[in-house]
Amino acid sequence: MHYALTDYLLDLVQNSLEAGASVVRVSVSEADGRLEAAVLDNGSGMDGAEVARATDPFHTDGNKHPGRKVGLGLPFLIQALEQAGGRWDISSARGRGTDVRFWFPLDGVDTPPVGDLPGCFLSCMCFDGDYELVAARHSPDRGSSYEVRRSDILDAVGPLSDAASIALADAFLRSQEEVE
Amino acid sequence: MAKMTLDQLRKLREEKKGDMARRETEGKTIQIIVGMGTCGIAAGAKAAFDAIVKTVDESGLTSQVVIRQTGCMGLCHVEPTVEVVMPGMPATIYGRVDADVAAEIVKKHIVGKTLVDKHIYDRPAVDIVKK
Numbered sequence: 001m002h003y004a005l006t007d008y009l010l011d012l013v014q015n016s017l018e019a020g021a022s023v024v025r026v027s028v029s030e031a032d033g034r035l036e037a038a039v040l041d042n043g044s045g046m047d048g049a050e051v052a053r054a055t056d057p058f059h060t061d062g063n064k065h066p067g068r069k070v071g072l073g074l075p076f077l078i079q080a081l082e083q084a085g086g087r088w089d090i091s092s093a094r095g096r097g098t099d100v101r102f103w104f105p106l107d108g109v110d111t112p113p114v115g116d117l118p119g120c121f122l123s124c125m126c127f128d129g130d131y132e133l134v135a136a137r138h139s140p141d142r143g144s145s146y147e148v149r150r151s152d153i154l155d156a157v158g159p160l161s162d163a164a165s166i167a168l169a170d171a172f173l174r175s176q177e178e179v180e
Numbered sequence: 181m182a183k184m185t186l187d188q189l190r191k192l193r194e195e196k197k198g199d200m201a202r203r204e205t206e207g208k209t210i211q212i213i214v215g216m217g218t219c220g221i222a223a224g225a226k227a228a229f230d231a232i233v234k235t236v237d238e239s240g241l242t243s244q245v246v247i248r249q250t251g252c253m254g255l256c257h258v259e260p261t262v263e264v265v266m267p268g269m270p271a272t273i274y275g276r277v278d279a280d281v282a283a284e285i286v287k288k289h290i291v292g293k294t295l296v297d298k299h300i301y302d303r304p305a306v307d308i309v310k311k
Contacts, residue, residue, distance in 0.1 A: 007221050072218045073218045
């Protein structure tokens with residue numbers, strides 16, 4: 001079971017990349033009493049029946065474990081949302097990609113903590129491969145709003161497989177949380 | 181600390197260039213791979229990843245080490261899992277890796293070339309792992 005919102009987001013982004021996405025957008029917003037988040041990708045996408053199966057914990061399409069019959073990414077998220085009184089929408093089509101949008105009530109007792117958002121965005125950028133990742137946070141109440149692109153970070157610090165580069169990218173992402 | 185701009189980030193990287201000279205993957209012979217699938221994330225793989233980055237950086241190993249994230253390695257029951265591949269040592273998958281064990285792997289396995297016995301879950305064979 002995941003602990004924080006950031007765990008669900010990283011999980012969804014990993015799904016997107018495993019589905020061959022070249023562009024993934026991950027966003028979090030805290031406004032109007034809702035903790036809202038979305039992961040939008042242009043990966044292989046799913047048809048209606050596949051979406052239904054993806055939300056079934058006893059099913060996986062992943063090629064990582066042939067012969068196994070569990071896939072807990074989306075089911076974990078749905079379980080947490082049902083428990084906390086949130087809502088979600090999964091919109092997907094073969095060849096177009098998958099959009100997962102959801103929100104938790106901000107004041108819900110069962111709403112998970114946001115978690116370490118800059119650290120999560122960094123992890124989302126640290127997977128192998130040539131892909132664009134746009135990470136956005138919009139929290140007007142905190143006075144915090146920003147959007148960061150993986151391509152800009154790679155351009156500034158080089159590949160994120162290098163400990164020093166990762167440390168610099170981490171410092172950069174953390175500084176974005178600062179209130180103007 | 182104010183918001184850092186991309187230009188400031190670039191400048192910081194330039195300043196560090198001395199110790200980051202060999203930053204490209206080529207020439208780096210040590211690979212550390214952290215499993216970041218559903219199972220890894222739920223078990224705290226991010227803490228292991230952060231500890232690895234910190235320890236590699238502090239130990240001055242940056243120019244030799246590639247740090248990567250991957251999905252599930254199939255050892256969901258012993259997450260977080262970390263695979264280390266380097267010359268002179270058997271390719272090893274460690275399991276139940278929290279931040280402390282992650283730091284120990286960098287110091288013992290990579291620097292000391294000694295296996296971290298109680299956390300080996302695959303390769304080398306079980307019969308050579310000390311109890």
